[in-house]
Amino acid sequence: DAGVIQSPRHEVTEMGQEVTLRCKPISGHDYLFWYRQTMMRGLELLIYFNNNVPIDDSGMPEDRFSAKMPNASFSTLKIQPSEPRDSAVYFCASSSAPGQGGYTFGSGTRLTVV
Amino acid sequence: GESVGLHLPTLSVQEGDNSIINCAYSNSASDYFIWYKQESGKGPQFIIDIRSNMDKRQGQRVTVLLNKTVKHLSLQIAATQPGDSAVYFCAEIFAGRRALTFGSGTRLQVQP
Numbered sequence: 001d002a003g004v005i006q007s008p009r010h011e012v013t014e015m016g017q018e019v020t021l022r023c024k025p026i027s028g029h030d031y032l033f034w035y036r037q038t039m040m041r042g043l044e045l046l047i048y049f050n051n052n053v054p055i056d057d058s059g060m061p062e063d064r065f066s067a068k069m070p071n072a073s074f075s076t077l078k079i080q081p082s083e084p085r086d087s088a089v090y091f092c093a094s095s096s097a098p099g100q101g102g103y104t105f106g107s108g109t110r111l112t113v114v
Numbered sequence: 115g116e117s118v119g120l121h122l123p124t125l126s127v128q129e130g131d132n133s134i135i136n137c138a139y140s141n142s143a144s145d146y147f148i149w150y151k152q153e154s155g156k157g158p159q160f161i162i163d164i165r166s167n168m169d170k171r172q173g174q175r176v177t178v179l180l181n182k183t184v185k186h187l188s189l190q191i192a193a194t195q196p197g198d199s200a201v202y203f204c205a206e207i208f209a210g211r212r213a214l215t216f217g218s219g220t221r222l223q224v225q226p
Contacts, residue, residue, distance in 0.1 A: 042219060045215070
């Protein structure tokens with residue numbers, strides 16, 4: 001298995017532009033999580049899905065952020081418009097049995113908004 | 115690297131020594147805990163987990179201890195190696211929730 005695949009690995013964009021981050025979970029995992037890692041706040045949960053349905057989006061910072069999971073093998077996190085304070089590393093993780101181990105993280109997307 | 119240059123507490127040990135990394139968790143209702151290792155340029159990697167009905171669990175060279183009375187978790191690494199150098203995070207799951215809540219992390223530096 002190739003693990004959780006995220007793209008792009010690095011993204012540099014100008015303030016005000018739309019940014020789309022992509023994630024392919026491990027096949028058979030029905031939970032998908034988006035996390036953000038910053039120096040100030042560490043690793044924080046943004047949103048998670050179960051069977052493609054958003055379950056908890058209380059961590060999404062504001063309306064500029066949106067996440068979708070149109071099918072079991074693909075999810076996107078979109079920021080529109082982007083701001084410099086959105087600069088961070090964004091991780092996607094998937095799991096087949098939360099609470100029983102098996103959370104696998106991707107390698108992350110480093111986003112820089114200038 | 116993807117560890118974003120976090121300003122973290124640092125534990126520096128000599129190669130071959132044992133390491134102990136500590137974590138205070140936040141929610142007394144948490145029933146599952148995981149230790150993760152994050153190397154530069156990578157996402158967090160699972161090390162070991164423990165349920166709240168246990169107080170100790172051992173893996174290969176690693177041991178996790180759980181003290182629910184004081185809401186404290188520790189990770190012990192035996193015979194620390196240079197490849198153990200990384201940032202270590204504890205994470206917890208609140209009962210009924212499925213997402214991990216992460217602690218702030220500790221940077222482990224292994225001196226050869």
